[in-house]
Amino acid sequence: MxxxxxxxxxxxxxxxxxxxxxxxxxxxxxxxxxxxxxxxxxxxxxxxxxxxxxxxxxxxxxxxxxxxxxxxxxxxxWKQHPLFPQDPYQKAMARFWAKFGDDKVLPSIWSVFISQGKEQEEAIAPAAGNLKFLEDLLKGKKFFGGETIGYLDLAFGWMANLISILEEIIDLKLIDPENFPLLSAWMNSFSDDPVIKEFWPPRDKMVEKFKAMREPYLQRTA
The missing domain is CATH 3.40.30.10 (Glutaredoxin)
Structure with missing residues (x-):
């Protein structure tokens, strides 16, 4: 069946x-x-x-x-093309960092995005600190999972698409090749993979959507 x-x-x-x-x-x-x-x-x-x-x-x-x-x-x-590492410790670490991404990295980036002025300046340091953990995690690797895209790359995949959209809206660079060379290279490698690239949502619609999402936060702090 x-x-x-x-x-x-x-x-x-x-x-x-x-x-x-x-x-x-x-x-x-x-x-x-x-x-x-x-x-x-x-x-x-x-x-x-x-x-x-x-x-x-x-x-x-x-x-x-x-x-x-x-x-x-x-x-x-489905066992073909494994996403997780086989080693139990590495598997546990992949889960740990995926949770870190959702619990720490994403909220800290979002705090920068929905703020302005002094509040935004204060939000940048925690976000950069979280991104530094990911930069270190990529040392010696093309992807978080090694040489091929795996679970942790998919967990962090939102960054490869969404961060540049948020940067465009707030006119502020959060991840640049000078401060985050490995993370910048990973974002490019992940985004350029044919399987990944095929399904990115339309950028103009995403910019429009997130501009609208940001507006109520700015009105509260105006």
Whole structure:
């Protein structure tokens, strides 16, 4: 019997893109259901009643939620083109740094993006400090996973697309080749991979979306 795979996502969600890229790397066929989060479908609410968020991967009727958990499920279910390292310690470290990315790196970058003036200046140092950890993590490697794209690259993949968009909007360089040569090179290598590049959302629409997302924060601090 043919396997049924459905992915509930939005067109712009960086978390959803992790799953899209993983499915593509694995060579898996799936159905995409694009959601409007202002008018969520009954199916999304049924499959993820706890958080009511995307992405949700539905495999033969069984839903898996949360992007990093979905990546693990995909890698354990389909063994071709492994995403995780095989060594248990390296696997644990990959999980650790992925969580660091979501818990520390992303919020610190976001704090720079939604602020201005003195508040923005104060937000830059913590963001740069978090990025330095990632710079050090790349020493001696092309990708976080080694010579090929793996779990941790997909976990950090949002940076390769989203940071340049945020930089354009706030007219501020967060990652430059001088201060972050390895991270800059990784962003280019990741973005230029044919599998990755194929699914980036339209840049002009992303700029428009994130400009609109930033505006309410600026109004509160004006």
């Amino acid at each position: 043919a396997e049924e795979l459905k992915l509930f996502r939005t067109w712009s969600s960086p978390y959803s893109l992790r799953v899209v890229h993983a499915l593509k790397i694995k060579g898996l066929k799936y159905e995409t259901i694009l959601e409007d989060l202002k008018n969520k479908s009954a199916s999304l609410l049924e499959y993820n009643p706890t958080y009511k968020k995307v992405p949700v991967l539905v495999h033969n009727g069984k839903p898996i939620c949360e992007s990093l958990l979905i990546l693990e499920y995909i890698d354990e279910t």
